[in-house]
Amino acid sequence: MPVSEHVSSCPEFTTISQEFRDEYVIEKSRFITTLYPCSTEDEAQAFITRINKEFWDARHNCTAFALGPKQEQQRSSDNGEPSGTAGKPMLEVLKKTGITNIAVVVTRYFGGIKLGAGGLIRAYSHSVSEALKKAPKELHTTRMQLQTNVDYATFGTIERYLTDQQYTFTKEFSDTVTLTILLPQEDLEPLKKQLQDITSGAVDFEELGFSEVTIPITMDTAPS
Structure with missing residues (x-):
């Protein structure tokens, strides 16, 4: 979509x-x-x-x-x-x-x-x-929702990459793993390309539109 x-x-x-x-x-x-x-x-x-x-x-x-x-x-x-x-x-x-x-x-x-x-x-x-x-602090913002289904063989690699890059995402398990990733609009195409590279092109995407989200801030950003 x-x-x-x-x-x-x-x-x-x-x-x-x-x-x-x-x-x-x-x-x-x-x-x-x-x-x-x-x-x-x-x-x-x-x-x-x-x-x-x-x-x-x-x-x-x-x-x-x-x-x-x-x-x-x-x-x-x-x-x-x-x-x-x-x-x-x-x-x-x-x-x-x-x-x-x-x-x-x-x-x-x-x-x-x-x-x-x-x-x-x-x-x-x-x-x-x-x-x-x-x-504890949190960011209130707007994020694109990108959904993709990945197989279990590549799920671990993708999960580590998303975690390392500090993306917020949810996962649902069935025959495959459905990932719904929240990301800034400017990250959309670079992330899709990176996930294509990780899976050697064996991944599809669905763009679910924008959503107002609350994201926990794990690193201190307040000046001393």
């Missing part, structure tokens, strides 16, 4: 795949960072309210969120810290990484030693940056 010339306009963006928490201690102050995936401001505000209730006894629960494929909606709060030392640096980290559809709360338990404005900026930025590095 020939593929349509029309490609879905689904914007590509990276977010986190689940709520995640990390802790950083400096000068006896605890900075507890909680990240939350969300797509609306109502969801972000409900998350912030929940964290405020959980850490009701903390001196500060500073917040930031970025929503939309291009981070169109942005907001931050210093929550009592000196102006510009918490929420804004947290939001700047989100903007730098490009990660979106995310809300973050950094909870601070004061340790008795003042950090100063510069120290606070560094502490809040570092807390969010480190949490984003460690959190």
